[in-house]
Amino acid sequence: MKQLPCTCGAEADVRVVTRRAADGGDEIVYHVVCPVCGQRGPAVAAAGKNEAVAFAEAVAAWNALVARDRPPIGRLR
Numbered sequence: 001m002k003q004l005p006c007t008c009g010a011e012a013d014v015r016v017v018t019r020r021a022a023d024g025g026d027e028i029v030y031h032v033v034c035p036v037c038g039q040r041g042p043a044v045a046a047a048g049k050n051e052a053v054a055f056a057e058a059v060a061a062w063n064a065l066v067a068r069d070r071p072p073i074g075r076l077r
Contacts, residue, residue: 003032003059004066010036014058016046030054032062041065 006012012034021027032041041062046054 001056001059001063004063006034006037006039007066007069008034008037008039010034012039012041012062014055017043030058032058 003012003014012032014030015033016028016030018026018028028046029043030046031043033039041058042065044054044057044061049057
C-alpha cells in the first residue's frame with residue numbers, strides 16, 4: 001500500500017511508540033506523523049498483530065485521514 005503525502009505536502013513517517021495503557025501496562029502503537037507540520041494519524045494498537053499488519057493498518061488509517069482532508073482533484077470547481 002502506498003502512503004499518501006501529508007496535507008502540507010511533506011512525506012510522513014510511520015512511528016512505533018510505547019505508551020501507558022488505561023490498566024497501567026505498556027501498549028505498543030503504530031501511527032504516521034508528519035515531521036513538518038506535526039499532523040498525526042490515528043494510533044493502531046500492535047496487540048495481537050505482527051509488525052507488518054500493524055504497519056499496514058497505520059498507513060491505511062493515515063491515507064483515510066488525508067483523503068478526508070483533501071478534496072478529490074475533479075471536485076475543486
